[in-house]
Amino acid sequence: MSSIKIVATIVVKAGHRQELLxxxxxxxxxxxxxxxxxxxxxxxxxxxxDRLVFIENWQSQAAIDEHNASAHFQAFVNAIEGKTDSLEIILMQSISD
Known part of the structure; x- marks a missing residue:
């Protein structure tokens, strides 16, 4: 099974970029x-x-699930609450050779 890639785009509200970096x-x-x-x-x-993009590569969906449940990820979710204009998350798998 191939790895799972995530592209997460966050647009930070004006005045919060430096704080959230x-x-x-x-x-x-x-x-x-x-x-x-x-x-x-x-x-x-x-x-x-103010537009930041995370590009992630994970071994499996189970690894992503563990990541999402981790203390550091949950702290991140709490830290950005109310400080973003948008958040888009795309899960992808490779289809090229």
């Missing part, structure tokens, strides 16, 4: 240490700095 970095660091994580990267839109 530390929370985003903490999430990246902790998530990279998880057993089922293959890669976990954070990107910032060059033209829209």
């Amino acid at each position: 530390e929370k985003f970095q903490q999430l990246v660091s902790a998530s990279r240490r998880e057993a089922g994580n293959i890669s976990y990267d954070l990107h910032q839109d060059i033209n829209q700095p």
Whole structure:
């Protein structure tokens, strides 16, 4: 079975980006240490700095479920509450060779 990729796009409300960047970095660091994580990267839109994109690669859905239940992910969810304009999460699998 192939890995599962996630692209999560978050648009932070004006005035909250600097405050949340530390929370985003903490999430990246902790998530990279998880057993089922293959890669976990954070990107910032060059033209829209309040738009941040996580690109994740997980070994399985079970690994994603464990990640979502983790203390560091739950702390992240609580930290961003009310501080984002939008959140889009796309789960993908590779179909190319």
